[in-house]
Amino acid sequence: MKRSTTWILMTVFPLCAATFASAAEPAQRLQRATGLWKVTPATSPFSWEICVDHARDRLIDDDLWSGFEQECKIESHSRQGDSYQFASSCPDAGLTGTFKGDLAKAYTLSADTTVQVNGKSEVQHTELAAVFQGACPAGLAPGAKKMRGGMVMKSLYTDR
Template sequence: MTRSAPLILMAILSLCAATAAIAASAAEPAQRLQRASGLWKVTPATSPFSWEICVDHERDRLIDDDLWSDFEQECTIESQHRDGDSYVFQSSCPGARLAGSFNGDLNKAYTLTADTTMELNGKSEVQRMALTGEFQGACPAGLAPGAKKMRSGMVMKSIYSKR
């Protein structure tokens, strides 16, 4: 009986570790909003400067790539809620609070809206960013995964180099 106790204990610990891993991955959907692989056209609502990005699903991080660079490393998600194709989150970032909402299908089209609140000269200021993404099909030859092609035709190198 004494030899089987450590085996049972190990099995219980393994089950707890697996449950914790599943819970941890479920607790990070904002960091893991990942679009389908292929070419996506991203258009900000308040700017004429749209871009196309060649997405690799495995390395894609929608919020990191198109909203807040280094979101995963710099920000902490304080609350989040998912309901079907909608997702809402609140996070704290260096010097700011970021509240975002996502609606859509990561295989076809989506809308991402975010309010960044920061203190400026003793007053709370809010900057709103809204953008849409539309799947365009396969990436064209010569556009590497993670590369962004700006509306002007300029190509920015892959943002996936750190992943």
């Protein structure tokens, strides 16, 4: 199935799901501290809170590209201090990203998804900022997301 910019826009933000496993070694996975995280995209009005379980967290899969671990291959990566960069190839797309910050307190993510549309490269830029909020509230299961407005999405961890 070909991905398009419209499909990515419709999938990445409203569904807000993505992972980092079979495509990457466990040491390369970006895993947040256990607890409640508030994630705010700079390029979309759809913010959310996610109840993270560190052992099952997959930041890229859960907040950027659903199915990343199964669909994509990390082509290159590097880490310097509190910054991590990667470039990957995915079906009909390329995904590059930079994470900065502390995955126990706060971080930012900047990512570019490149797809071919009618023979031309189109780039979708995504920026997210996330801040640790403390313990998860009662009733919000690990892996569940609470969207702005109150809608709760089921746990992303059911297959982990």
